[in-house]
Amino acid sequence: MVLPTFQPLRIPRFFAVLVALLLILAAATADAQKKVLRIAFRTAETGFDPQRVFDRYSVGICENIFEPLLTYDYLARPARLVALTAEAIPEPDEGGTRYTFRIKPGIYFADDPVFKGRKRELVAKDFEYMVKRFRDPKNRSPYEWLFENKLIGLDELTEKAKKSGTFDYDAHVPGIEVRGKYVITFKLKEADYNFLYVMAMPNVVPMPREVVEAYAADTHAHPVGTGPFILKEWVRRSKIVLERNPYHRGYELETRYADPTDPWDRKVMDELRGKRLPALDRVEISPIEDEQPRYLAFLNKEHDILDETPFSFIHQVLPNGKLSKALEKEHMNVFPELQPEITYDVFNIDDKVLGGQENPVGGYSPERVALRRAMVLAHDRDQEIAIIRKNQALPAQTPVPPGVVGYDPALHSTEQDPDPARAKALLDMFGYVDRDGDGWREAPDGRPLVIQYKYNIGGQEARQLAELWAKSMKAVGIRLEATAVQFADLLNDKRVGNFEVAGSAWIADYPDAQNFLQLLYGPNTNQSNESRFRLAEYDRLYEKSLGFPDGEERNKLYREMNRLLLAYAPWRLGVHRIFNHLQYPWVKGYKKHPILYTNFKYLDIDVPAQQLASK
Amino acid sequence: MTAYVIRRLWQMIPTIAGVILLIFFLFNWVGGDPAQVLAGKISNPEQIANIRKQLGVDQPYWYQLWVFVQQVFTFDFGRSWSTNEEVSRILLTRVGPTLTIMIPVLIIETSLAVLFAIMVAYVRGSLTDRGIMITCTVAMSVSFLVYIIVFQWLFGFILGWFPVQGWSESFWKNLTTYAPLPIMLAVFVGLAPQLRLYRSFFLDEINQDYVRTARAKGLSEKKVMLKHVLRNALIPILTNIGISLPGIFVGSFLLEVFFSIPGLGREIITAVNRSDFPVIKAVTVYLAVITMIINLLVDVMYKYVDPRVSFK
């Protein structure tokens, strides 16, 4: 029997074509399915060498390219440390002077030609090299202070380097002990219960020594880390592109510390369940410093997230605190965040400013304290919050913001609430009266009283704050002269005490009250203590508090310290700002973290929805 | 002619020296301390001193000036203090976007200005002429800042014809998507003064004797305008373009700031704010040299084109 001949050539060809078409389709849709997050940064970055940057956006990028030993749990509030490249969070040994970290084996750096095709594992020695890089004078690391006067033997090495001109990276430091491949112990000169926070900072991360030495001239452009993203493209101050590191071991969302009653936590857990993180393939970042273009670009759907909605537009976005109708139609999500930060005004407490002139607001005598307290009472903080901050701020009761360990919610005072009547009474009482009838009060000894307020050139906000100061003081008869100063000069002036009153701000480096209270510690004058506040009792209490971990003892000491601050008024405490972060509905897994700068690792994109909207 | 060129080149040296001195005095001597900007949140005087040492600003002034002079001659200004990028690379990469905006602006603006100026010169003295001139004046009286704010809001946001801001890697995409709105803005604002200027050039020519002769010979007005007046007016027009050429390298910093264009103008502002001396020095010296060379070329070309002018 003759069977019908099967045409052998046709079917394979048909299938070949079909398979080819499918492959092409898959490739096309795979490309189309790429999850790309587009976002704008408020200020331009400087670079990505973790030991050489300090601005938040450079550090934010480092957060994604590198991994510190510890990090913070994504969902836990208040912020909670968890282990990342370390196996576990070490317990402080020997009264808080010894910390031993065990590094997880099998963590690898991203590929780089320097490794010559081999996989480079993360080892303990990398962390020793990292600490040394912080103290190398050539790096002029802005975070050198983290390791200054901290580890045994390290300061001496830096001194030697300053004299000889090169840092001896191979010298042994008694304060850093490496045992085997994965174990490193840090030995501190004094107890520090906040040392673990240092190890969680996103720029306290290692760069392999070979990489640093190979790219010595431009380490900023060659960040090689163990993190989930790599730097794909970088056009300085114009565009940053991160892409998922395909060889990264991946994460899964930790839900142990989540709050099931919090709608954001529930949303995040739903959206990221079972997913291997990071879910994003690509992040495209553009720095846009001006508010209007950044805001309009977001509304035009050129970006997916608007970090920190500019205050100028807040009433259009959130009229009366609720999302506007236009944005509701878009199903926009808004995350209000009370950042662990404080904006405040500093009084220079020294008797004289740099240069020898008399400082009318300085001093600890009742007279001078009265002047400062009166100025604080006269300042119209309500207008500051309503008009300049657009109601997106809480009045500060202490230098420590809510949400930070050691914050005292029960501490409240009326000494910083605006009250022109009390201000005038206080001024009258201590002899600050207008004797010559020119409309301005003189000092008690009869000399003219002119107080100088310095602020930054260029920013509209700084100018408005200066306007507010001038008119608040005018309302009680104090003559305040506002002077605009260049950015670099104002930084210098505040550091060396060449000012009388100036504005300032501080955001938490780590979520502990100590990070804020150290701003008024006497010995920190010429560094972070811009006010040059040197009150013996305050310093005594501060030093005592360093010996305690968080707890009732420490809180009692902090309360005493806060009372002294309210009495002597080295600061006008100011506000804690509330930032509103907007995301389009196709951005999944979003929850703003108080300490971490970015959350790219935990985000996902609903690509069809994003593409539909961008049409 | 060669002697003239050589003499001019020789004269550039004292000017460059003057530029170096002036910039050095203004920035190194009196300007802000860059170490403050680079120092970070917490740093003590030792750390700041260290930064100053690394940057080289702790040296005595005469030494820093000497370094500056050397840099000018080797054309190597080192690296930016804030980004650590090589200064030459910074300049090269920033010039591109600025020129992508400014060259089309120059071409479009000049063509339109010449076109309108001829038309207006044709009807000189009439109500149209007066009306257009007054419109130009009014247009010129509104601040550039106002134009930018309104245009960005209107065309970018309300009408959505263009993206509100941005820049990309692809030259073509830049030219077709991101550049049109800034270019349109710059042309709109720059057209009025150019139009007035070119109109005055044309009128200067029209009042010359040879024009009257040409008309007497019976040439049509159109021929008179296009064949004779235009050609002769081209001399001051080209001179004017030549004078404005150095300006296109700096571009408009307002446009670059508002539209997030990574150009040279914006770079200058950032560098001054951060007291980034290497960038400031490099930009100033390069632009000064370019300006002088372009001026020289314009003068030479001018003397070729207008044989009445002699080399002095």
Add this chain to the structure above:
Amino acid sequence: MSAVLTNPALPPVRESPGLWSLAWRRLRQDAVGMVSLVVVAIFIAMMAGSYFGLIAKDWNKEKGVSYANPSFLAGSENLEARSMGAKDAAAKAPPVDLSDVDPLAPRYKEWEERAAKIAVTETKRSEVLPFGGDKWGRDVLQKAIKGSEVSIFVGLSAALLATLIGTMLGAAAGYWGGWANDLLEWVYNVFTSIPYILLILAFAAVAATSGKFGKGILPIVLILSLTGWTGIYRLMRAEYIKHSNREYVKAAQAIGASNWSRMFGHILPNVSHVSLVQLSQHVVGFIKAEVILSFLGFGVPVDMVSWGTMLAEAQNELVIGKWWQLFAAGASMAILVTAFSLLTDSLRDALDPKLK
């Protein structure tokens, strides 16, 4: 017979009209020029009135709510003002006691008594202002008037100073020639080789840092004039070169006039029309430059207002629908600058009719 010769009646000798009266006559016939003159005069009158406190005296007073609507838009929604009213009324913990650490504690009682006696005056803020309010609730119309005083003053003084500098230097270079000319040409080349914004920024930075430029509006005036004299210098130098070789100057030398007298007594009146036109043009240019300087933050201090500071404030107001400050400052500036420019044109035409 004797004939008495009487002089034939000669027509009375008329003084030949000088440059200025001729110019004035021509200007009078220029309709556009006269209108511009009137407008400029109105602005100057406004400026004087504002300076002496006759109008816009209370520009700084916060009469209205934040972003008060203009009267022709009364009734439209003002979200900013409404939010101001909502104060945080949350119950708080009792205030902490400071009496054991407070240096002021001994006088607490006296303090309380005094404070109770001080009256607190709360002025009612209006919902609506004639042309709207700014963020503090200040009247935009009054701000615009006060702002024009400051801006015009800055423009005029900077232009005067720049013209003074440019004319003096131009006269020196054009008249003396020689090494004076070479030196000044060198300075001119250096200044014009540096890009204008860089020069302005550099001077502005120096002004801010060193504080040696003075306070108030003096820094701006100095910055603008020290960077803007070059154009005037160029023209005046050309004029002086032209005139120095003229007969009348040689004649003056012959009768013993000193160099100084020749430069400023003889030549200057003949070239003053050029410097006047330059002055006028530079007033316009400097008014516009002040806006840019204010935008960059180098503007007038916080207790003053100018068109520049108003426009800088108005940057972000258009997007939220508050257009009146942008319009008020932009329009008043446009009107003055247009009038001034047209006046300059007419002045130039009147002074040198060949240019028409």
